[in-house]
Amino acid sequence: MSENKSDTNAIGLTRTDYRGERSTLCPGCGHNTISAQILTACYEMGIDPHQIVKFSGIGCSSKSPTYFLSQSFGFNGLHGRMPSMALGAAFADTTMKVLGISGDGDTASIGLGQFKHLVRRNLPMVYIVENNGVYGLTKGQFSATSERGLELKHQGQNPFLPIDIAKEALIGNASFVARSFAGDPKQVRELLKAAFSHRGTAVLDIISPCVSFNNREDTLHSYQWGRQHEAPLHDIAYVPTRRAIILDEFKEGETKEVTLHDGSVVILKKLEHEYDPTEKWQALKMLEEAEKNRWLLTGLIYVDPEQPTLYDYLDLTEEPLNRISSEKLRPNWETLQKINQSML
Amino acid sequence: MVKDVETVHKDGPPQGTNVNDFCMTICTVNGSGSATANTTLLRSLFHMGIPVSGKNIFPSNIKGLPTWFSIRVSKDGYLARVAHDDIIVQMNPMTFKEDLKFNVSGGVVFYADHIDTTIDRDDVIAYPMPVQDLIKQADVPRNLQEYMQNMIYVGIVSQILGIEIDVVYQSLISQFKQKTSVAESNFAVVKLAADWAKENLEKKDKYRVETMPPLEGYIMADGNTAGALGAIYGGFQFCGWYPITPATSLAESLNIFAPTLRQDPKSGKNNFAIVQAEDELASIGMAVGAGWAGLRSMTSTSGPGISLMTEYMSLAYFAEVPVVVWDVQRVGPSTGLPTRTGQGDLLLDYYLGHGDTRHIVIIPSTVNECFEFGWRAFDIAEKYQTPVIVLSDLDLGMNIWMTKEFQYPDEPMDRGKVLWEEDLENFKRDWGRYLDVDGDGIPYRTLMGNRHEKAAYFARGTGHDEFGNYSEDPDVWRQNLDRIKLKLENSREHLPKPVFHMQDDAKIGLIAMGSTEPAILEAQDKLLAMGIATDYMRIRALPTSKEVLEFIKSHERNYVIELNQDGQLRQILITDYCEEISPLYSLAYIDGLPMTANYIIQAISEKEDI
Numbered sequence: 001m002s003e004n005k006s007d008t009n010a011i012g013l014t015r016t017d018y019r020g021e022r023s024t025l026c027p028g029c030g031h032n033t034i035s036a037q038i039l040t041a042c043y044e045m046g047i048d049p050h051q052i053v054k055f056s057g058i059g060c061s062s063k064s065p066t067y068f069l070s071q072s073f074g075f076n077g078l079h080g081r082m083p084s085m086a087l088g089a090a091f092a093d094t095t096m097k098v099l100g101i102s103g104d105g106d107t108a109s110i111g112l113g114q115f116k117h118l119v120r121r122n123l124p125m126v127y128i129v130e131n132n133g134v135y136g137l138t139k140g141q142f143s144a145t146s147e148r149g150l151e152l153k154h155q156g157q158n159p160f161l162p163i164d165i166a167k168e169a170l171i172g173n174a175s176f177v178a179r180s181f182a183g184d185p186k187q188v189r190e191l192l193k194a195a196f197s198h199r200g201t202a203v204l205d206i207i208s209p210c211v212s213f214n215n216r217e218d219t220l221h222s223y224q225w226g227r228q229h230e231a232p233l234h235d236i237a238y239v240p241t242r243r244a245i246i247l248d249e250f251k252e253g254e255t256k257e258v259t260l261h262d263g264s265v266v267i268l269k270k271l272e273h274e275y276d277p278t279e280k281w282q283a284l285k286m287l288e289e290a291e292k293n294r295w296l297l298t299g300l301i302y303v304d305p306e307q308p309t310l311y312d313y314l315d316l317t318e319e320p321l322n323r324i325s326s327e328k329l330r331p332n333w334e335t336l337q338k339i340n341q342s343m344l
Numbered sequence: 345m346v347k348d349v350e351t352v353h354k355d356g357p358p359q360g361t362n363v364n365d366f367c368m369t370i371c372t373v374n375g376s377g378s379a380t381a382n383t384t385l386l387r388s389l390f391h392m393g394i395p396v397s398g399k400n401i402f403p404s405n406i407k408g409l410p411t412w413f414s415i416r417v418s419k420d421g422y423l424a425r426v427a428h429d430d431i432i433v434q435m436n437p438m439t440f441k442e443d444l445k446f447n448v449s450g451g452v453v454f455y456a457d458h459i460d461t462t463i464d465r466d467d468v469i470a471y472p473m474p475v476q477d478l479i480k481q482a483d484v485p486r487n488l489q490e491y492m493q494n495m496i497y498v499g500i501v502s503q504i505l506g507i508e509i510d511v512v513y514q515s516l517i518s519q520f521k522q523k524t525s526v527a528e529s530n531f532a533v534v535k536l537a538a539d540w541a542k543e544n545l546e547k548k549d550k551y552r553v554e555t556m557p558p559l560e561g562y563i564m565a566d567g568n569t570a571g572a573l574g575a576i577y578g579g580f581q582f583c584g585w586y587p588i589t590p591a592t593s594l595a596e597s598l599n600i601f602a603p604t605l606r607q608d609p610k611s612g613k614n615n616f617a618i619v620q621a622e623d624e625l626a627s628i629g630m631a632v633g634a635g636w637a638g639l640r641s642m643t644s645t646s647g648p649g650i651s652l653m654t655e656y657m658s659l660a661y662f663a664e665v666p667v668v669v670w671d672v673q674r675v676g677p678s679t680g681l682p683t684r685t686g687q688g689d690l691l692l693d694y695y696l697g698h699g700d701t702r703h704i705v706i707i708p709s710t711v712n713e714c715f716e717f718g719w720r721a722f723d724i725a726e727k728y729q730t731p732v733i734v735l736s737d738l739d740l741g742m743n744i745w746m747t748k749e750f751q752y753p754d755e756p757m758d759r760g761k762v763l764w765e766e767d768l769e770n771f772k773r774d775w776g777r778y779l780d781v782d783g784d785g786i787p788y789r790t791l792m793g794n795r796h797e798k799a800a801y802f803a804r805g806t807g808h809d810e811f812g813n814y815s816e817d818p819d820v821w822r823q824n825l826d827r828i829k830l831k832l833e834n835s836r837e838h839l840p841k842p843v844f845h846m847q848d849d850a851k852i853g854l855i856a857m858g859s860t861e862p863a864i865l866e867a868q869d870k871l872l873a874m875g876i877a878t879d880y881m882r883i884r885a886l887p888t889s890k891e892v893l894e895f896i897k898s899h900e901r902n903y904v905i906e907l908n909q910d911g912q913l914r915q916i917l918i919t920d921y922c923e924e925i926s927p928l929y930s931l932a933y934i935d936g937l938p939m940t941a942n943y944i945i946q947a948i949s950e951k952e953d954i
Contacts (some may be wrong), residue, residue, distance in 0.1 A: 018442070050794070050800070054802075066802055072798075075804070076803065076804040077632075078656060078805070083629075084627075085630070087619070087633060088584055088630035088633030088635075088637070089615045089630065090633075090637075093792060114622070114629070119620075219675075268834055312724060315613050315614050317614065321581050321617075324615055326756065329757070330578075330579055330617060330757065331606065336752050337579065339601075340750055343564055344564065
């Protein structure tokens with residue numbers, strides 16, 4: 001990318017302002033690509049890093065939030081229990097953009113319960129699963145997303161069928177479900193932008209190869225398999241406002257548009273088949289078919305931009321709760337006298 | 345049967361005139377709607393100015409199993425449980441024979457006359473109650489007959505004991521609040537039954553009540569409601585919770601009271617959020633997240649839930665997150681006795697977590713104190729940037745107690761060391777999230793949403809330096825943990841201090857905590873009458889303050905009285921003061937029921953060879 005270091009985005013920040021610490025993950029790890037795309041998406045969208053708060057669980061993926069957006073607050077929580085922490089914190093200032101980073105070990109095992117309850121409540125946040133089908137930080141054990149038949153050095157052969165995170169999200173009534181591949185950074189970036197614009201929990205299951213423990217060419221979570229078997233549902237382009245759509249690029253009849261809650265538009269360009277990501281049954285059918293045929297199905301699988309969120313039920317003050325003064329939080333003396341009177 | 349028969353006869357009938365001094369147990373089937381009737385009797389006695397306590401001994405069940413409600417009436421103000429019954433009100437055929445064993449000689453049995461049984465004791469006075477006949481005479485819809493037949497015993501018992509009918513009416517009105525018509529129809533049944541008793545029963549027993557001067561400044565409330573109200577006046581902003589007996593009614597009380605008390609007056613919108621979580625793993629996760637982000641955050645649970653919260657509590661301790669956790673104790677291990685009371689979580693709570701953790705624990709002993717600690721807990725948690733556990737129990741939390749009315753917080757909120765944009769701009773010293781600039785072990789924290797360029801940091805459970813950066817350096821690790829310990833050590837003198845009840849020339853010290861207080865105060869009086877002077881210290885917080893050691897050292901012998909098997913408070917005191925203390929004996933026991941004075945008297949008599 002030919003980019004001048006002095007280039008700035010819409011809010012006058014440079015890419016440097018979105019950087020984090022140097023990654024300590026293995027060179028070539030899919031997670032590093034995803035970190036880079038998070039940085040790029042936030043930069044290109046002109047999101048103020050102070051407006052983002054990062055959360056993660058435990059594992060290689062969960063280490064990554066320190067490798068981007070140093071100017072954002074963040075909290076590295078417990079294994080599989082990042083959703084609850086993110087949810088509690090989110091109430092402190094509902095204008096913040098919440099970003100959660102998890103992995104397949106973190107989300108699909110101990111975290112499955114919290115994951116399902118997060119999407120059920122539809123807390124507005126971007127929830128990324130960096131899915132490599134293996135436990136990396138503990139050096140190569142099967143995860144719940146490892147495919148049946150996978151052979152690992154010290155583990156033998158995996159006898160169990162995997163958990164499909166996108167399917168779990170969909171059945172759990174998630175309002176935004178996407179799958180992507182770290183080997184397809186452009187798609188990752190566009191889906192991230194759409195996710196940041198979505199009002200509700202946006203689940204991104206990103207196949208992110210582990211170069212140390214699960215990258216043999218014949219395994220589902222490897223770079224090579226992904227490159228050879230990726231089956232995108234559509235070409236995806238995110239445009240911040242409807243006005244910016246350049247019609248030449250997308251001929252009518254070949255595209256489908258989804259308008260998100262903030263007015264941005266996701267343009268989905270038809271590939272081999274018609275696909276409507278607002279049809280849940282079709283989405284489930286596609287996932288079944290992909291599993292049967294061992295395709296790496298990617299793209300925006302399902303979206304419902306208008307599903308009510310957790311905030312809609314709670315009727316909170318506009319002023320962020322964590323900035324409300326103490327005086328406003330303590331009811332007055334008279335109210336307590338009335339309570340005492342009522343308890344005679 | 346829940347009571348220990350052995351103790352009845354040792355306990356014996358109370359001395360005195362039997363006026364305003366007896367224990368009455370109402371035996372019913374749970375799910376039959378007797379709670380309203382029992383509370384009516386309790387409140388009526390309270391309205392007559394007579395010190396009174398009510399304890400619900402109930403099964404872990406919704407409908408059909410035996411339940412007992414014991415009302416102790418005591419002109420001297422003794423409110424602890426007693427193991428005998430002067431009066432039994434019997435509505436439950438299943439337990440008739442067994443319950444009768446607890447009746448003192450010369451005692452009274454009111455019994456529903458459709459119960460097909462014989463009374464095999466000739467030393468008790470029996471009054472039949474034609475419950476079914478009377479309820480048919482009353483103008484009560486068929487579907488409400490089962491519930492309202494409890495009002496029959498309210499009427500008959502009131503008539504025989506001398507509870508004024510007007511006072512019963514007032515109690516019903518205050519209980520049903522807005523629903524006057526419901527109060528009226530219940531009262532009609534009470535009146536019918538009282539009139540029947542007046543016509544048909546001849547008073548043969550010695551028990552009665554008399555009006556006393558009004559109990560000015562007292563109210564009737566349970567500890568869970570009080571704790572929730574305290575939290576509301578303490579500015580709670582977030583509660584993540586999961587249902588568990590006996591803590592459920594605490595979070596439910598937040599749901600009842602917060603919407604009216606805590607709406608922003610201008611916008612009419614809420615300045616708090618309450619979320620029922622999927623489990624305790626999540627409720628503590630939510631609470632820690634909210635506490636980290638700057639909200640006054642809490643959760644409530646009981647022992648099993650505390651176990652599930654352990655890992656997040658370790659993280660909160662180490663990442664220095666303020667959060668308030670109510671542990672309303674029941675009896676464990678495991679499901680144990682979920683509807684009984686105990687003090688078996690103290691050690692678990694104090695050291696909750698892996699690695700090196702030690703939490704601030706504050707321990708209320710009255711309903712009034714549940715309110716006070718409800719708000720004070722947030723000040724402590726935010727001041728020291730650490731979890732605070734409020735240790736209550738089922739007896740305190742779920743039973744209705746006569747208690748001093750709630751006092752409005754007399755201190756402004758202490759939000760601790762928080763830096764917003766302007767504060768950070770004007771901060772003249774280096775700032776790091778874990779940098780101890782004041783030398784008190786307490787660093788300054790910034791909160792999510794702060795837009796100052798230096799504000800953001802990454803909180804973590806991994807080793808970190810003073811600026812929140814990842815570190816595995818041994819010195820950094822040790823210094824950080826030492827600073828956290830310093831912070832906790834410094835808290836000792838600023839937590840709720842012990843409360844003392846001293847007697848002249850006492851050589852014996854009694855040490856306790858929480859809801860055993862009424863039993864101990866009563867035992868102190870009665871031991872003194874037996875010639876044993878005692879001093880009593882009630883510990884209200886861990887870690888303990890210097891007065892605790894002074895008390896222990898100033899007595900020849902100390903007894904630590906607690907409701908658990910292994911003497912957990914004693915273990916903590918020994919651990920803290922092992923090199924300095926005089927003999928410290930354990931008087932611990934656990935059977936799921938509240939402490940009795942008689943147990944203390946007997947145990948001390950035995951130890952003191954009297």
